[in-house]
Amino acid sequence: MNSRRSASAATAANTFSPRGSVILYAVAAVIALIGLADAIYLSVQALTGETLVCGGSPDCFRVLGSSYARLGGIPIALFGALAYFTVFSFATFAAFGYNRARNLFSLTVGLMFAVTLWLLAVQALILHAFCRFCLLSAAVTFLLAGLVVARPRPS
Amino acid sequence: MKRYLPFVIVTLVALLSITGGAVLYHAKRLPEPSAPKQVSLREGTEGGHIRGPADAPVTLEEFGDYECPPCGSLAAPLNQLEHDYRPRLRMTFRNFPLNNHPHARDAACAAEAAGLQGRFWEMHDLLYKEQSTWSRAADARVLFSAYAGTLGLDLARFERDRDSDKVKGRIADDEKRASALGVKTTPSIFINDQPIPSAALHPSALRATVDAAIKPAVTP
Numbered sequence: 001m002n003s004r005r006s007a008s009a010a011t012a013a014n015t016f017s018p019r020g021s022v023i024l025y026a027v028a029a030v031i032a033l034i035g036l037a038d039a040i041y042l043s044v045q046a047l048t049g050e051t052l053v054c055g056g057s058p059d060c061f062r063v064l065g066s067s068y069a070r071l072g073g074i075p076i077a078l079f080g081a082l083a084y085f086t087v088f089s090f091a092t093f094a095a096f097g098y099n100r101a102r103n104l105f106s107l108t109v110g111l112m113f114a115v116t117l118w119l120l121a122v123q124a125l126i127l128h129a130f131c132r133f134c135l136l137s138a139a140v141t142f143l144l145a146g147l148v149v150a151r152p153r154p155s
Numbered sequence: 156m157k158r159y160l161p162f163v164i165v166t167l168v169a170l171l172s173i174t175g176g177a178v179l180y181h182a183k184r185l186p187e188p189s190a191p192k193q194v195s196l197r198e199g200t201e202g203g204h205i206r207g208p209a210d211a212p213v214t215l216e217e218f219g220d221y222e223c224p225p226c227g228s229l230a231a232p233l234n235q236l237e238h239d240y241r242p243r244l245r246m247t248f249r250n251f252p253l254n255n256h257p258h259a260r261d262a263a264c265a266a267e268a269a270g271l272q273g274r275f276w277e278m279h280d281l282l283y284k285e286q287s288t289w290s291r292a293a294d295a296r297v298l299f300s301a302y303a304g305t306l307g308l309d310l311a312r313f314e315r316d317r318d319s320d321k322v323k324g325r326i327a328d329d330e331k332r333a334s335a336l337g338v339k340t341t342p343s344i345f346i347n348d349q350p351i352p353s354a355a356l357h358p359s360a361l362r363a364t365v366d367a368a369i370k371p372a373v374t375p
Binding site: 033036037040041043044047048081085088089092093095096098 | 157160161164165168169172175176179180
């Protein structure tokens with residue numbers, strides 16, 4: 001692993017601006033942590049049946065209480081938490097020079113971007129209600145996607 | 156050391172996430188309403204609004220908040236339950252307006268004021284049906300007056316009654332009873348004195364519980 005890391009770091013040094021990359025992936029890791037916190041909160045809310053009490057707005061209840069909020073009986077937020085943790089891990093490894101982590105980071109964020117678009121469409125077109133915690137998660141994914149687009153390219 | 160750093164960071168975040176999630180889960184897990192033995196659910200039932208025969212073998216008592224979305228989504232299934240199990244089931248509704256719902260108390264007053272004109276259940280059903288409209292309104296009281304008009308109530312009396320001490324007293328009585336039973340949230344439901352866990356507060360589980368309560372009750 002160490003030799004792979006060294007080789008990757010060496011490749012990275014040849015093709016990217018190392019300082020810029022480190023900053024970009026460090027920022028991505030911090031943003032992913034925000035998404036992770038949001039997804040954990042939503043997961044706990046779903047698992048405790050918090051939507052059964054009136055802590056949220058009616059819109060949140062409509063979204064989080066809908067059938068779209070679960071996949072095979074599992075709260076979709078739990079998958080979100082896993083996805084954000086994966087993105088955080090890849091961003092961290094990428095910041096430390098692992099080239100393969102950079103590709104996996106981009107791939108995961110791309111997938112999350114697609115799922116986010118679907119979930120936004122469900123809220124807007126089917127449920128006609130927006131959950132603010134879901135919107136925060138969407139904003140985080142968009143930011144991450146923005147970082148993927150803005151990341152340094154091979155010269 | 157540096158080569159281990161990403162592993163250490165990722166592991167730490169994983170541990171923190173799991174611990175944080177577990178702590179949050181523990182903190183947010185809803186306390187189930189408890190029915191202390193010294194408080195009989197039959198005591199003070201005259202304070203609540205009852206639907207169904209007085210001698211029904213099964214009593215379902217609900218503590219509800221008109222602005223609470225889960226209460227709203229349970230309203231129609233509960234009505235259906237009462238209809239399906241009549242005359243073996245009677246339902247009692249009690250007000251438990253939560254402080255974090257700005258219009259909940261006004262809605263409870265509106266229902267009680269309608270009750271003084273013999274139209275409590277009609278207003279109860281209408282408030283839940285229209286919940287998404289009035290809960291977003293800046294001045295929900297105007298809408299409640301409109302609903303009273305729709306139900307054919309004496310509007311002047313309705314508007315007088317909803318601010319009256321009598322109506323406020325009825326809500327206070329319900330809250331006193333909720334407090335005695337350990338009710339903390341809505342909806343809270345008791346079936347034959349037994350608190351229903353929050354996880355079972357959905358139509359199919361409630362139907363199964365009522366079913367189970369009715370069977371031994373009607374067996375000679």
